[in-house]
Amino acid sequence: MAIPDDVAAFLGRHTRVYLLTRRRDGAPTIHPMSGFFADGRVTMSTYRKSTKARNVERDARTACLVVNGYGKDDVRGVLVRGRGSLREATMPVPPSTESEAPKVSSSVAGRVAERMASGKRVFLDVEPDEAAFVQRLWSE
Amino acid sequence: MAREAIAMTREELLAFLGTQRWVALGTLDPDGTPVGDLVPVVLDGERLRFAVPRGSRADDNIRRDPRVCCAADEFPSYYEIRGAVAHGRAEPHGTPDRLGSEWTEYAIVLDDVTSFDFRKVRNKY
Numbered sequence: 582m583a584i585p586d587d588v589a590a591f592l593g594r595h596t597r598v599y600l601l602t603r604r605r606d607g608a609p610t611i612h613p614m615s616g617f618f619a620d621g622r623v624t625m626s627t628y629r630k631s632t633k634a635r636n637v638e639r640d641a642r643t644a645c646l647v648v649n650g651y652g653k654d655d656v657r658g659v660l661v662r663g664r665g666s667l668r669e670a671t672m673p674v675p676p677s678t679e680s681e682a683p684k685v686s687s688s689v690a691g692r693v694a695e696r697m698a699s700g701k702r703v704f705l706d707v708e709p710d711e712a713a714f715v716q717r718l719w720s721e
Numbered sequence: 722m723a724r725e726a727i728a729m730t731r732e733e734l735l736a737f738l739g740t741q742r743w744v745a746l747g748t749l750d751p752d753g754t755p756v757g758d759l760v761p762v763v764l765d766g767e768r769l770r771f772a773v774p775r776g777s778r779a780d781d782n783i784r785r786d787p788r789v790c791c792a793a794d795e796f797p798s799y800y801e802i803r804g805a806v807a808h809g810r811a812e813p814h815g816t817p818d819r820l821g822s823e824w825t826e827y828a829i830v831l832d833d834v835t836s837f838d839f840r841k842v843r844n845k846y
Contacts, residue, residue, distance in 0.1 A: 597796075599745040599747075599757055599792055601747045601755035601756065601757050601790075602755060603749075603753070603755055604808075607753075607788070608788040608790070608808055609747035609748060609749055609755035609788060609789065609790045610747065610755075610790050610806065610808060611745055611747045611757070611790045611791075611792035611806050612806075613745075613792055613794045613804050613806075640753075642752070642753055642754040642755065643754070643755070644754060644755050644756050644757055645757075646745050646757030646758070646759070648745075648759070651796040656743060656759055657759075658745075658757075658759050660756060660757055660758075662750070662754055662756055663754075715757070715758050715759055716758075716774065716777070717759050
């Protein structure tokens with residue numbers, strides 16, 4: 582789908598993601614994550630055996646709420662609604678130099694890369710069928 | 722690492738949620754896809770109250786299927802990440818005085834909550 586320029590620009594700048602999946606009983610659940618936007622989709626890294634990965638394998642109906650900043654009160658967000666899937670990849674998480682996410686040590690990043698290479702970790706992609714700003718109508 | 726090892730105690734959970742002003746709210750669209758919104762929230766004893774604009778997508782979704790999820794988290798630094806994800810059935814709670822008649826409020830009981838506090842992580846790399 583074509584993503585509006587202002588929505589794509591927001592997704593390209595922000596890495597704080599609430600991944601929405603469905604539990605085994607069908608109820609919605611949320612997984613706070615870090616993710617990135619590339620190739621028209623939102624991508625996160627997770628363990629293949631994690632609850633979120635199992636939820637997406639069982640039911641591909643998935644969404645991401647991508648929000649600005651960490652700990653900011655003037656929160657804004659974009660909802661990316663679509664289909665989730667798992668993807669094996671040997672590359673580590675993307676360059677973090679411009680990310681606003683809390684920094685991890687190089688040893689943590691190294692362990693993630695190792696586990697991606699071994700297949701213990703996979704990418705979880707959300708391919709959008711809808712991407713738009715969510716309304717935030719209240720003031721503090 | 723077992724998840725239980727870094728979960729908040731009940732006391733810590735209520736103290737944490739008591740400081741939150743908004744949450745990510747998960748509801749189900751008519752086709753069953755989960756969707757998220759940003760909504761204002763207040764802790765009310767053992768319940769979490771949140772408000773949505775009357776007639777909004779989230780409001781319509783809740784009226785059709787009251788199963789919801791609320792997530793709140795904080796990120797001062799990696800090893801200070803804290804958060805909680807609460808699941809429940811949204812019960813109508815009227816019009817919130819603090820927001821006005823354009824809004825409608827719901828509440829969930831905090832009896833199905835997952836929490837994490839990275840300050841409890843023992844093996845730091």
